[in-house]
Amino acid sequence: MNDENVPLGVPLGLPFCWCSAMFVIFPEPIFAMTYCVATMIDAGFVFASDSRTNAGVDNISTFRKMKIFEQPGERVLMIVNSGNLAVTQATINHLEQAIRRNTEPHLMSVQSMYDVAELIGASLREVRHRDGPFLMENNIDSGANFIVGGQIAGEAQRLFMIYAEGNFIEAMPEVPYFQIGEVKYGKPIIDRVIAAGTSLDDAIKCVLVSFDSTMRSNLTVGLPIDLACYERDTLRLSHSRRFDENDSYMHTLSQSWNEGVRRAFAQLPNFEWN
Amino acid sequence: MNDENVPLGVPLGLPFCWCSAMFVIFPEPIFAMTYCVATMIDAGFVFASDSRTNAGVDNISTFRKMKIFEQPGERVLMIVNSGNLAVTQATINHLEQAIRRNTEPHLMSVQSMYDVAELIGASLREVRHRDGPFLMENNIDSGANFIVGGQIAGEAQRLFMIYAEGNFIEAMPEVPYFQIGEVKYGKPIIDRVIAAGTSLDDAIKCVLVSFDSTMRSNLTVGLPIDLACYERDTLRLSHSRRFDENDSYMHTLSQSWNEGVRRAFAQLPNFEWN
Numbered sequence: 001m002n003d004e005n006v007p008l009g010v011p012l013g014l015p016f017c018w019c020s021a022m023f024v025i026f027p028e029p030i031f032a033m034t035y036c037v038a039t040m041i042d043a044g045f046v047f048a049s050d051s052r053t054n055a056g057v058d059n060i061s062t063f064r065k066m067k068i069f070e071q072p073g074e075r076v077l078m079i080v081n082s083g084n085l086a087v088t089q090a091t092i093n094h095l096e097q098a099i100r101r102n103t104e105p106h107l108m109s110v111q112s113m114y115d116v117a118e119l120i121g122a123s124l125r126e127v128r129h130r131d132g133p134f135l136m137e138n139n140i141d142s143g144a145n146f147i148v149g150g151q152i153a154g155e156a157q158r159l160f161m162i163y164a165e166g167n168f169i170e171a172m173p174e175v176p177y178f179q180i181g182e183v184k185y186g187k188p189i190i191d192r193v194i195a196a197g198t199s200l201d202d203a204i205k206c207v208l209v210s211f212d213s214t215m216r217s218n219l220t221v222g223l224p225i226d227l228a229c230y231e232r233d234t235l236r237l238s239h240s241r242r243f244d245e246n247d248s249y250m251h252t253l254s255q256s257w258n259e260g261v262r263r264a265f266a267q268l269p270n271f272e273w274n
Numbered sequence: 275m276n277d278e279n280v281p282l283g284v285p286l287g288l289p290f291c292w293c294s295a296m297f298v299i300f301p302e303p304i305f306a307m308t309y310c311v312a313t314m315i316d317a318g319f320v321f322a323s324d325s326r327t328n329a330g331v332d333n334i335s336t337f338r339k340m341k342i343f344e345q346p347g348e349r350v351l352m353i354v355n356s357g358n359l360a361v362t363q364a365t366i367n368h369l370e371q372a373i374r375r376n377t378e379p380h381l382m383s384v385q386s387m388y389d390v391a392e393l394i395g396a397s398l399r400e401v402r403h404r405d406g407p408f409l410m411e412n413n414i415d416s417g418a419n420f421i422v423g424g425q426i427a428g429e430a431q432r433l434f435m436i437y438a439e440g441n442f443i444e445a446m447p448e449v450p451y452f453q454i455g456e457v458k459y460g461k462p463i464i465d466r467v468i469a470a471g472t473s474l475d476d477a478i479k480c481v482l483v484s485f486d487s488t489m490r491s492n493l494t495v496g497l498p499i500d501l502a503c504y505e506r507d508t509l510r511l512s513h514s515r516r517f518d519e520n521d522s523y524m525h526t527l528s529q530s531w532n533e534g535v536r537r538a539f540a541q542l543p544n545f546e547w548n
Contacts, residue, residue, distance in 0.1 A: 042423070046297070094527075102548065146542075157370070166438060170496050184458035184459055184491070185458055185459075185461065185462055187459065187491055188459055188462075188487050188490065189535070191491065192532065192535060192536060192539075193536070193539055201544045201545070202539075204544075204545050205539070205542050205544065205545065206539070209539070209542070213462050216462065216465065217458070217461055217465065229547075239547045241460060241547070249543075249545055253543070253545075256542050256543065257538065257539075257542060257543065258466065259533075259536060259538075260308060260535075260537070260538025260539070260541055260542070261463070261466060261535065261538055262466060262467070263534070263538065264464070264531065264533075264534025264535055264537065264538050265466075265467055265479070265480070265483070265531075265534070267530065267534055268479050268483070268527060268530050268531060268534070269526060269527070269530065270475045270478075270479065271479065271482070271523055271527075273503075273513045273515070
Protein backbone atom coordinates (compact mmCIF):
# COMPACT_ATOMS: atom_id res chain seq x y z
CA MET A 1 0.00 0.00 0.00
CA ASN A 2 2.77 2.47 0.72
CA ASP A 3 4.50 1.99 -2.59
CA GLU A 4 2.20 4.36 -4.43
CA ASN A 5 5.01 6.87 -4.83
CA VAL A 6 7.24 4.26 -6.44
CA PRO A 7 6.70 3.19 -10.07
CA LEU A 8 5.17 -0.26 -9.65
CA GLY A 9 7.14 -3.31 -10.69
CA VAL A 10 10.21 -1.37 -11.73
CA PRO A 11 13.52 -2.25 -10.09
CA LEU A 12 14.38 0.70 -7.85
CA GLY A 13 17.83 1.09 -9.34
CA LEU A 14 16.38 1.91 -12.73
CA PRO A 15 15.17 5.50 -12.79
CA PHE A 16 16.59 6.29 -16.22
CA CYS A 17 15.29 3.14 -17.72
CA TRP A 18 11.83 3.79 -16.32
CA CYS A 19 11.83 7.25 -17.88
CA SER A 20 12.98 5.87 -21.18
CA ALA A 21 10.23 3.29 -21.06
CA MET A 22 7.67 6.03 -20.71
CA PHE A 23 8.92 8.16 -23.55
CA VAL A 24 11.02 6.03 -25.90
CA ILE A 25 10.59 2.54 -27.27
CA PHE A 26 13.63 0.86 -25.71
CA PRO A 27 13.34 -2.75 -24.67
CA GLU A 28 13.56 -2.76 -20.88
CA PRO A 29 15.85 -5.31 -19.23
CA ILE A 30 13.93 -8.35 -18.03
CA PHE A 31 14.01 -8.99 -14.32
CA ALA A 32 12.97 -12.21 -12.76
CA MET A 33 11.25 -10.66 -9.73
CA THR A 34 10.47 -14.14 -9.09
CA TYR A 35 10.07 -16.49 -6.21
CA CYS A 36 12.20 -19.61 -5.82
CA VAL A 37 12.48 -21.89 -2.85
CA ALA A 38 14.64 -24.94 -2.23
CA THR A 39 14.31 -27.16 0.82
CA MET A 40 16.77 -29.83 1.88
CA ILE A 41 15.26 -32.28 4.33
CA ASP A 42 16.56 -35.68 5.43
CA ALA A 43 14.36 -37.32 2.82
CA GLY A 44 15.77 -35.24 -0.06
CA PHE A 45 15.09 -32.02 -1.95
CA VAL A 46 12.06 -30.09 -3.09
CA PHE A 47 12.85 -27.23 -5.49
CA ALA A 48 10.31 -24.85 -6.95
CA SER A 49 10.39 -21.71 -9.05
CA ASP A 50 7.80 -19.52 -10.64
CA SER A 51 8.33 -18.55 -14.25
CA ARG A 52 7.04 -14.99 -14.34
CA THR A 53 9.44 -12.30 -15.49
CA ASN A 54 8.75 -8.66 -15.96
CA ALA A 55 10.23 -5.63 -17.60
CA GLY A 56 7.68 -3.26 -16.16
CA VAL A 57 4.14 -4.41 -15.39
CA ASP A 58 3.16 -3.97 -19.03
CA ASN A 59 5.62 -6.65 -20.13
CA ILE A 60 5.20 -9.91 -18.25
CA SER A 61 6.47 -13.15 -19.75
CA THR A 62 7.18 -16.74 -18.88
CA PHE A 63 10.71 -18.11 -18.67
CA ARG A 64 11.84 -21.28 -16.99
CA LYS A 65 14.06 -20.47 -14.00
CA MET A 66 14.88 -24.03 -13.07
CA LYS A 67 17.65 -26.13 -14.58
CA ILE A 68 18.43 -29.77 -13.83
CA PHE A 69 21.75 -31.47 -14.62
CA GLU A 70 21.62 -35.23 -14.22
CA GLN A 71 23.81 -38.27 -14.79
CA PRO A 72 21.61 -41.02 -13.34
CA GLY A 73 23.43 -43.05 -10.70
CA GLU A 74 26.24 -40.52 -10.52
CA ARG A 75 24.93 -37.01 -9.86
CA VAL A 76 21.86 -34.79 -9.76
CA LEU A 77 22.16 -31.00 -9.68
CA MET A 78 19.12 -28.75 -9.29
CA ILE A 79 19.47 -25.02 -9.92
CA VAL A 80 17.01 -22.12 -9.60
CA ASN A 81 17.75 -18.45 -10.12
CA SER A 82 16.43 -14.91 -9.83
CA GLY A 83 17.57 -11.50 -10.99
CA ASN A 84 18.56 -10.01 -14.35
CA LEU A 85 17.42 -12.62 -16.89
CA ALA A 86 20.19 -11.88 -19.42
CA VAL A 87 22.75 -12.45 -16.66
CA THR A 88 21.22 -15.69 -15.33
CA GLN A 89 20.81 -17.09 -18.85
CA ALA A 90 24.38 -16.21 -19.79
CA THR A 91 25.68 -17.79 -16.57
CA ILE A 92 23.83 -21.05 -17.26
CA ASN A 93 24.97 -20.97 -20.90
CA HIS A 94 28.62 -20.68 -19.87
CA LEU A 95 28.20 -23.67 -17.59
CA GLU A 96 26.46 -25.74 -20.29
CA GLN A 97 29.03 -24.80 -22.91
CA ALA A 98 31.84 -26.04 -20.66
CA ILE A 99 30.05 -29.40 -20.38
CA ARG A 100 29.45 -29.65 -24.15
CA ARG A 101 33.06 -28.74 -24.99
CA ASN A 102 34.34 -30.79 -22.07
CA THR A 103 36.31 -27.82 -20.75
CA GLU A 104 37.43 -28.97 -17.28
CA PRO A 105 36.41 -28.27 -14.63
CA HIS A 106 32.68 -28.37 -15.43
CA LEU A 107 29.44 -29.18 -13.61
CA MET A 108 29.41 -32.84 -14.66
CA SER A 109 33.06 -33.49 -13.84
CA VAL A 110 33.76 -31.87 -10.48
CA GLN A 111 33.89 -34.15 -7.45
CA SER A 112 31.85 -32.23 -4.86
CA MET A 113 28.84 -29.97 -4.47
CA TYR A 114 31.18 -27.34 -3.06
CA ASP A 115 33.00 -27.30 -6.42
CA VAL A 116 29.62 -27.02 -8.17
CA ALA A 117 28.75 -23.92 -6.13
CA GLU A 118 32.17 -22.47 -6.86
CA LEU A 119 31.74 -23.03 -10.63
CA ILE A 120 28.38 -21.29 -10.67
CA GLY A 121 29.79 -18.38 -8.66
CA ALA A 122 32.77 -18.09 -11.01
CA SER A 123 30.55 -18.18 -14.08
CA LEU A 124 28.27 -15.51 -12.59
CA ARG A 125 31.30 -13.32 -11.82
CA GLU A 126 32.58 -13.71 -15.36
CA VAL A 127 29.26 -12.66 -16.88
CA ARG A 128 28.83 -9.71 -14.53
CA HIS A 129 32.42 -8.66 -15.12
CA ARG A 130 31.82 -8.70 -18.87
CA ASP A 131 28.32 -7.14 -18.96
CA GLY A 132 28.11 -5.24 -15.67
CA PRO A 133 29.94 -2.04 -16.72
CA PHE A 134 27.70 -1.64 -19.80
CA LEU A 135 24.58 -2.13 -17.71
CA MET A 136 25.90 0.26 -15.08
CA GLU A 137 26.11 3.01 -17.74
CA ASN A 138 22.31 2.87 -17.89
CA ASN A 139 21.87 2.30 -14.15
CA ILE A 140 20.73 -1.26 -14.79
CA ASP A 141 21.33 -3.82 -12.07
CA SER A 142 23.25 -6.89 -13.23
CA GLY A 143 22.49 -8.70 -9.97
CA ALA A 144 21.42 -12.35 -9.95
CA ASN A 145 21.12 -15.13 -7.36
CA PHE A 146 21.31 -18.89 -7.66
CA ILE A 147 20.34 -21.75 -5.39
CA VAL A 148 21.95 -25.09 -6.17
CA GLY A 149 21.31 -28.37 -4.45
CA GLY A 150 22.08 -31.94 -5.31
CA GLN A 151 24.15 -34.97 -4.66
CA ILE A 152 27.27 -36.45 -6.25
CA ALA A 153 28.11 -40.15 -5.76
CA GLY A 154 30.27 -40.55 -2.66
CA GLU A 155 29.07 -37.33 -1.06
CA ALA A 156 26.06 -36.34 1.04
CA GLN A 157 23.34 -34.16 -0.49
CA ARG A 158 24.12 -30.45 -0.07
CA LEU A 159 22.41 -27.12 -0.66
CA PHE A 160 24.04 -23.75 -1.45
CA MET A 161 22.92 -20.22 -2.16
CA ILE A 162 25.12 -18.12 -4.44
CA TYR A 163 25.06 -14.38 -3.94
CA ALA A 164 25.15 -11.80 -6.71
CA GLU A 165 28.84 -11.32 -5.85
CA GLY A 166 29.60 -14.98 -6.61
CA ASN A 167 30.34 -16.03 -3.03
CA PHE A 168 27.99 -18.52 -1.39
CA ILE A 169 26.67 -20.10 1.80
CA GLU A 170 25.55 -23.62 2.61
CA ALA A 171 22.27 -24.58 4.29
CA MET A 172 22.45 -25.85 7.88
CA PRO A 173 20.19 -28.39 9.59
CA GLU A 174 18.63 -25.56 11.66
CA VAL A 175 17.46 -23.68 8.55
CA PRO A 176 17.16 -26.33 5.87
CA TYR A 177 15.95 -24.09 3.05
CA PHE A 178 16.82 -21.09 0.91
CA GLN A 179 14.55 -18.63 -0.84
CA ILE A 180 15.37 -16.02 -3.48
CA GLY A 181 13.31 -13.24 -5.04
CA GLU A 182 10.04 -12.20 -3.39
CA VAL A 183 10.68 -14.17 -0.19
CA LYS A 184 8.63 -12.58 2.59
CA TYR A 185 4.99 -13.49 1.93
CA GLY A 186 5.82 -17.17 1.61
CA LYS A 187 8.31 -17.45 4.47
CA PRO A 188 6.03 -17.84 7.53
CA ILE A 189 4.52 -21.18 6.42
CA ILE A 190 7.97 -22.59 5.61
CA ASP A 191 9.22 -21.54 9.03
CA ARG A 192 6.26 -23.26 10.66
CA VAL A 193 6.42 -26.53 8.70
CA ILE A 194 9.85 -27.37 7.26
CA ALA A 195 12.31 -29.21 9.50
CA ALA A 196 14.90 -31.91 8.88
CA GLY A 197 12.35 -34.66 9.56
CA THR A 198 9.57 -33.31 7.29
CA SER A 199 8.38 -35.81 4.67
CA LEU A 200 8.79 -35.11 0.94
CA ASP A 201 4.99 -35.05 0.58
CA ASP A 202 4.69 -32.38 3.27
CA ALA A 203 7.59 -30.40 1.84
CA ILE A 204 5.90 -30.36 -1.59
CA LYS A 205 2.62 -29.15 -0.06
CA CYS A 206 4.42 -26.55 2.03
CA VAL A 207 6.35 -25.16 -0.92
CA LEU A 208 3.17 -24.91 -3.01
CA VAL A 209 1.29 -23.17 -0.16
CA SER A 210 4.22 -20.77 0.14
CA PHE A 211 3.81 -19.99 -3.58
CA ASP A 212 0.07 -19.55 -3.14
CA SER A 213 0.62 -16.89 -0.42
CA THR A 214 3.25 -15.14 -2.52
CA MET A 215 1.18 -15.06 -5.71
CA ARG A 216 -1.82 -13.71 -3.79
CA SER A 217 0.20 -10.72 -2.58
CA ASN A 218 2.62 -10.04 -5.46
CA LEU A 219 1.42 -9.95 -9.05
CA THR A 220 4.92 -10.27 -10.46
CA VAL A 221 5.13 -13.83 -9.11
CA GLY A 222 2.84 -16.13 -11.04
CA LEU A 223 1.96 -19.53 -12.41
CA PRO A 224 3.23 -21.74 -13.94
CA ILE A 225 5.36 -23.13 -11.12
CA ASP A 226 8.14 -25.62 -11.89
CA LEU A 227 8.60 -28.19 -9.15
CA ALA A 228 11.26 -30.87 -8.86
CA CYS A 229 11.77 -33.50 -6.24
CA TYR A 230 14.81 -35.61 -5.37
CA GLU A 231 14.86 -38.58 -3.00
CA ARG A 232 18.12 -38.74 -1.06
CA ASP A 233 20.81 -41.21 -2.20
CA THR A 234 18.91 -42.27 -5.32
CA LEU A 235 21.20 -40.18 -7.54
CA ARG A 236 18.43 -39.64 -10.07
CA LEU A 237 15.69 -37.01 -10.26
CA SER A 238 12.56 -38.49 -8.68
CA HIS A 239 9.91 -36.22 -10.16
CA SER A 240 9.47 -32.93 -11.91
CA ARG A 241 6.32 -31.20 -13.00
CA ARG A 242 4.90 -27.88 -14.12
CA PHE A 243 1.78 -26.51 -12.38
CA ASP A 244 -0.04 -24.13 -14.70
CA GLU A 245 -3.13 -21.92 -14.49
CA ASN A 246 -5.48 -24.83 -15.11
CA ASP A 247 -3.93 -27.26 -12.66
CA SER A 248 -6.70 -28.81 -10.57
CA TYR A 249 -4.41 -29.74 -7.66
CA MET A 250 -3.22 -26.13 -7.29
CA HIS A 251 -6.86 -24.96 -7.30
CA THR A 252 -7.83 -27.48 -4.63
CA LEU A 253 -4.77 -26.70 -2.52
CA SER A 254 -5.33 -22.95 -2.70
CA GLN A 255 -9.00 -23.29 -1.78
CA SER A 256 -8.45 -25.81 1.04
CA TRP A 257 -5.69 -23.67 2.47
CA ASN A 258 -7.82 -20.54 2.41
CA GLU A 259 -10.67 -22.37 4.15
CA GLY A 260 -8.32 -23.93 6.71
CA VAL A 261 -6.72 -20.61 7.58
CA ARG A 262 -10.09 -18.93 7.95
CA ARG A 263 -11.28 -21.79 10.13
CA ALA A 264 -8.15 -21.48 12.30
CA PHE A 265 -8.85 -17.75 12.58
CA ALA A 266 -12.49 -18.29 13.53
CA GLN A 267 -11.41 -20.57 16.38
CA LEU A 268 -9.16 -17.97 18.02
CA PRO A 269 -10.41 -16.59 21.34
CA ASN A 270 -11.76 -13.01 21.30
CA PHE A 271 -9.96 -10.41 23.35
CA GLU A 272 -12.01 -9.26 26.34
CA TRP A 273 -11.63 -5.60 27.34
CA ASN A 274 -12.04 -5.02 31.07
CA MET B 275 18.26 -15.87 4.30
CA ASN B 276 19.69 -13.97 1.34
CA ASP B 277 20.63 -10.89 3.31
CA GLU B 278 23.92 -12.29 4.59
CA ASN B 279 25.86 -9.86 2.41
CA VAL B 280 23.98 -6.91 3.88
CA PRO B 281 24.77 -5.60 7.38
CA LEU B 282 21.80 -6.81 9.41
CA GLY B 283 19.27 -4.31 10.71
CA VAL B 284 21.03 -1.32 9.27
CA PRO B 285 19.04 0.93 6.94
CA LEU B 286 20.47 0.38 3.48
CA GLY B 287 20.99 4.06 2.86
CA LEU B 288 23.48 4.29 5.74
CA PRO B 289 26.82 2.86 4.67
CA PHE B 290 28.87 5.67 6.23
CA CYS B 291 26.99 5.57 9.44
CA TRP B 292 27.39 1.80 9.69
CA CYS B 293 31.14 2.18 9.24
CA SER B 294 31.28 4.88 11.84
CA ALA B 295 29.36 2.67 14.26
CA MET B 296 31.96 -0.03 13.89
CA PHE B 297 34.97 2.16 14.47
CA VAL B 298 33.89 5.32 16.28
CA ILE B 299 31.46 5.94 19.10
CA PHE B 300 28.87 8.04 17.30
CA PRO B 301 25.24 7.66 18.29
CA GLU B 302 23.50 6.10 15.31
CA PRO B 303 20.18 7.57 14.19
CA ILE B 304 17.23 5.63 15.54
CA PHE B 305 14.95 4.06 12.96
CA ALA B 306 11.54 2.74 13.70
CA MET B 307 11.76 -0.31 11.42
CA THR B 308 8.53 -0.97 12.88
CA TYR B 309 5.22 -2.40 11.96
CA CYS B 310 2.00 -0.41 12.14
CA VAL B 311 -1.41 -1.30 10.81
CA ALA B 312 -4.68 0.61 10.76
CA THR B 313 -7.97 -0.87 9.62
CA MET B 314 -11.14 1.07 8.93
CA ILE B 315 -14.19 -1.15 8.89
CA ASP B 316 -17.86 -0.19 9.03
CA ALA B 317 -17.82 -0.75 12.79
CA GLY B 318 -14.90 1.62 13.38
CA PHE B 319 -11.12 1.59 13.62
CA VAL B 320 -8.47 -0.75 14.97
CA PHE B 321 -4.97 0.78 15.13
CA ALA B 322 -1.86 -1.02 16.29
CA SER B 323 1.85 -0.29 16.40
CA ASP B 324 4.86 -2.06 17.77
CA SER B 325 7.29 -0.02 19.83
CA ARG B 326 10.63 -1.47 18.86
CA THR B 327 13.18 0.92 17.42
CA ASN B 328 16.70 0.16 16.40
CA ALA B 329 19.91 1.92 15.60
CA GLY B 330 21.75 -1.22 14.58
CA VAL B 331 20.89 -4.59 16.09
CA ASP B 332 23.02 -3.81 19.14
CA ASN B 333 20.81 -0.89 20.08
CA ILE B 334 17.15 -1.79 20.34
CA SER B 335 14.80 0.35 22.38
CA THR B 336 11.14 0.94 23.04
CA PHE B 337 9.35 4.09 21.93
CA ARG B 338 5.65 4.65 21.60
CA LYS B 339 4.70 5.12 17.95
CA MET B 340 1.01 5.76 18.50
CA LYS B 341 -0.55 9.10 19.36
CA ILE B 342 -4.21 9.80 20.11
CA PHE B 343 -5.81 13.26 20.01
CA GLU B 344 -9.28 13.34 21.50
CA GLN B 345 -12.00 15.83 22.34
CA PRO B 346 -14.77 13.48 23.50
CA GLY B 347 -18.02 14.08 21.64
CA GLU B 348 -16.25 16.23 19.06
CA ARG B 349 -13.27 14.41 17.51
CA VAL B 350 -10.94 11.44 17.81
CA LEU B 351 -7.68 11.30 15.84
CA MET B 352 -5.46 8.21 15.88
CA ILE B 353 -1.93 8.45 14.48
CA VAL B 354 0.82 5.85 14.02
CA ASN B 355 4.19 6.36 12.37
CA SER B 356 7.35 4.71 11.11
CA GLY B 357 10.73 5.90 9.92
CA ASN B 358 13.41 8.19 11.35
CA LEU B 359 12.43 8.63 15.00
CA ALA B 360 13.83 12.16 15.34
CA VAL B 361 11.73 13.18 12.34
CA THR B 362 8.49 11.54 13.52
CA GLN B 363 8.90 12.96 17.03
CA ALA B 364 9.60 16.46 15.72
CA THR B 365 6.59 16.26 13.40
CA ILE B 366 4.27 15.28 16.26
CA ASN B 367 5.83 17.97 18.49
CA HIS B 368 5.13 20.66 15.92
CA LEU B 369 1.51 19.53 15.75
CA GLU B 370 1.14 19.47 19.56
CA GLN B 371 2.80 22.85 19.96
CA ALA B 372 0.32 24.41 17.53
CA ILE B 373 -2.52 23.05 19.68
CA ARG B 374 -0.95 24.30 22.94
CA ARG B 375 -0.27 27.76 21.51
CA ASN B 376 -3.57 27.76 19.67
CA THR B 377 -1.82 28.58 16.40
CA GLU B 378 -4.54 28.08 13.79
CA PRO B 379 -5.02 25.85 11.90
CA HIS B 380 -4.23 22.95 14.24
CA LEU B 381 -5.33 19.33 14.70
CA MET B 382 -8.06 20.17 17.21
CA SER B 383 -9.51 23.07 15.24
CA VAL B 384 -9.69 21.97 11.62
CA GLN B 385 -13.08 20.91 10.31
CA SER B 386 -12.29 17.72 8.36
CA MET B 387 -10.05 14.65 8.38
CA TYR B 388 -8.71 15.82 5.03
CA ASP B 389 -7.40 18.96 6.75
CA VAL B 390 -5.88 16.76 9.48
CA ALA B 391 -3.95 14.74 6.89
CA GLU B 392 -2.83 17.96 5.23
CA LEU B 393 -1.57 19.39 8.54
CA ILE B 394 0.47 16.25 9.29
CA GLY B 395 1.94 16.26 5.78
CA ALA B 396 2.82 19.95 6.09
CA SER B 397 4.45 19.44 9.48
CA LEU B 398 6.45 16.48 8.15
CA ARG B 399 7.60 18.55 5.18
CA GLU B 400 8.67 21.38 7.48
CA VAL B 401 10.76 19.04 9.65
CA ARG B 402 12.36 17.29 6.69
CA HIS B 403 13.04 20.62 5.02
CA ARG B 404 14.80 21.82 8.18
CA ASP B 405 16.71 18.62 9.13
CA GLY B 406 16.93 16.72 5.83
CA PRO B 407 19.97 18.50 4.33
CA PHE B 408 22.02 17.91 7.50
CA LEU B 409 21.07 14.24 7.55
CA MET B 410 21.80 13.96 3.84
CA GLU B 411 25.39 15.07 4.51
CA ASN B 412 25.88 11.81 6.40
CA ASN B 413 23.75 9.75 4.01
CA ILE B 414 21.05 9.40 6.67
CA ASP B 415 17.48 8.95 5.50
CA SER B 416 15.03 11.48 6.92
CA GLY B 417 12.04 9.50 5.63
CA ALA B 418 8.96 8.91 7.78
CA ASN B 419 5.39 7.73 7.21
CA PHE B 420 2.19 8.39 9.09
CA ILE B 421 -1.23 6.80 9.12
CA VAL B 422 -4.03 8.89 10.53
CA GLY B 423 -7.62 7.86 11.05
CA GLY B 424 -10.47 9.29 12.99
CA GLN B 425 -13.73 11.10 12.96
CA ILE B 426 -14.74 14.73 13.44
CA ALA B 427 -18.34 15.63 14.40
CA GLY B 428 -20.40 16.14 11.24
CA GLU B 429 -18.10 14.01 9.07
CA ALA B 430 -17.77 10.28 8.37
CA GLN B 431 -14.78 8.37 9.77
CA ARG B 432 -11.81 8.53 7.37
CA LEU B 433 -8.37 6.96 7.07
CA PHE B 434 -5.27 8.42 5.38
CA MET B 435 -1.69 7.40 4.79
CA ILE B 436 0.88 10.18 4.56
CA TYR B 437 3.98 9.53 2.47
CA ALA B 438 7.48 10.63 3.35
CA GLU B 439 7.02 13.45 0.81
CA GLY B 440 4.02 14.82 2.73
CA ASN B 441 1.38 13.92 0.15
CA PHE B 442 -1.24 11.37 1.10
CA ILE B 443 -3.88 8.87 0.01
CA GLU B 444 -7.21 7.87 1.53
CA ALA B 445 -8.37 4.29 2.17
CA MET B 446 -11.13 2.91 -0.05
CA PRO B 447 -13.82 0.36 0.83
CA GLU B 448 -12.03 -2.24 -1.34
CA VAL B 449 -8.81 -2.00 0.68
CA PRO B 450 -9.92 -0.80 4.09
CA TYR B 451 -6.49 -0.77 5.74
CA PHE B 452 -3.01 0.70 5.61
CA GLN B 453 0.26 -0.73 6.83
CA ILE B 454 3.64 0.94 7.26
CA GLY B 455 7.10 -0.42 8.08
CA GLU B 456 7.72 -4.16 7.83
CA VAL B 457 4.45 -4.88 6.02
CA LYS B 458 4.87 -8.13 4.09
CA TYR B 459 4.89 -10.93 6.66
CA GLY B 460 1.67 -9.69 8.25
CA LYS B 461 -0.22 -8.82 5.06
CA PRO B 462 -1.63 -12.20 3.95
CA ILE B 463 -3.86 -12.69 7.01
CA ILE B 464 -5.22 -9.13 6.72
CA ASP B 465 -6.00 -9.72 3.05
CA ARG B 466 -7.85 -12.91 3.94
CA VAL B 467 -9.87 -11.54 6.88
CA ILE B 468 -10.43 -7.78 6.81
CA ALA B 469 -13.41 -6.46 4.86
CA ALA B 470 -15.86 -3.63 5.41
CA GLY B 471 -18.23 -5.92 7.32
CA THR B 472 -15.65 -7.43 9.70
CA SER B 473 -16.51 -7.01 13.39
CA LEU B 474 -14.26 -4.99 15.71
CA ASP B 475 -13.51 -8.18 17.68
CA ASP B 476 -12.33 -9.97 14.54
CA ALA B 477 -10.35 -6.93 13.39
CA ILE B 478 -8.53 -6.84 16.74
CA LYS B 479 -7.69 -10.55 16.52
CA CYS B 480 -6.60 -10.20 12.91
CA VAL B 481 -4.32 -7.27 13.63
CA LEU B 482 -2.70 -9.13 16.54
CA VAL B 483 -2.20 -12.28 14.42
CA SER B 484 -0.63 -10.07 11.75
CA PHE B 485 1.80 -8.79 14.40
CA ASP B 486 2.51 -12.32 15.57
CA SER B 487 3.55 -13.37 12.03
CA THR B 488 5.68 -10.26 11.62
CA MET B 489 7.49 -10.61 14.94
CA ARG B 490 8.22 -14.27 14.22
CA SER B 491 10.03 -13.35 11.00
CA ASN B 492 11.60 -9.96 11.78
CA LEU B 493 13.46 -9.36 15.02
CA THR B 494 13.33 -5.59 14.66
CA VAL B 495 9.57 -5.67 15.17
CA GLY B 496 8.72 -6.57 18.75
CA LEU B 497 6.46 -6.35 21.75
CA PRO B 498 5.03 -4.32 23.38
CA ILE B 499 2.22 -3.61 20.92
CA ASP B 500 -0.01 -0.57 21.39
CA LEU B 501 -3.57 -1.19 20.29
CA ALA B 502 -6.42 1.30 20.08
CA CYS B 503 -10.00 0.80 19.08
CA TYR B 504 -12.68 3.28 18.01
CA GLU B 505 -16.37 2.51 17.56
CA ARG B 506 -17.85 4.49 14.67
CA ASP B 507 -19.88 7.64 15.48
CA THR B 508 -19.13 7.51 19.22
CA LEU B 509 -16.60 10.37 18.90
CA ARG B 510 -14.61 9.03 21.83
CA LEU B 511 -11.83 6.46 21.99
CA SER B 512 -13.41 3.11 22.89
CA HIS B 513 -10.36 1.24 24.17
CA SER B 514 -6.62 1.34 24.19
CA ARG B 515 -4.15 -1.10 25.65
CA ARG B 516 -0.53 -2.15 25.60
CA PHE B 517 0.32 -5.85 25.05
CA ASP B 518 3.72 -6.60 26.56
CA GLU B 519 6.01 -9.63 26.76
CA ASN B 520 4.05 -11.14 29.65
CA ASP B 521 0.60 -10.67 28.21
CA SER B 522 -1.33 -13.93 28.60
CA TYR B 523 -3.79 -13.17 25.78
CA MET B 524 -0.95 -12.65 23.29
CA HIS B 525 0.60 -15.95 24.39
CA THR B 526 -2.68 -17.82 23.97
CA LEU B 527 -3.38 -16.18 20.62
CA SER B 528 0.08 -16.95 19.28
CA GLN B 529 -0.12 -20.57 20.37
CA SER B 530 -3.70 -21.15 19.15
CA TRP B 531 -2.84 -19.60 15.82
CA ASN B 532 0.25 -21.76 15.38
CA GLU B 533 -1.75 -24.90 16.19
CA GLY B 534 -4.64 -23.85 13.92
CA VAL B 535 -2.33 -23.17 10.97
CA ARG B 536 -0.53 -26.46 11.44
CA ARG B 537 -3.88 -28.26 11.64
CA ALA B 538 -5.01 -26.53 8.43
CA PHE B 539 -1.77 -27.64 6.79
CA ALA B 540 -2.16 -31.24 7.97
CA GLN B 541 -5.61 -31.37 6.38
CA LEU B 542 -4.37 -30.42 2.90
CA PRO B 543 -4.51 -33.20 0.30
CA ASN B 544 -1.16 -34.69 -0.73
CA PHE B 545 -0.03 -34.32 -4.32
CA GLU B 546 -0.09 -37.63 -6.21
CA TRP B 547 2.62 -38.10 -8.84
CA ASN B 548 1.48 -40.19 -11.78
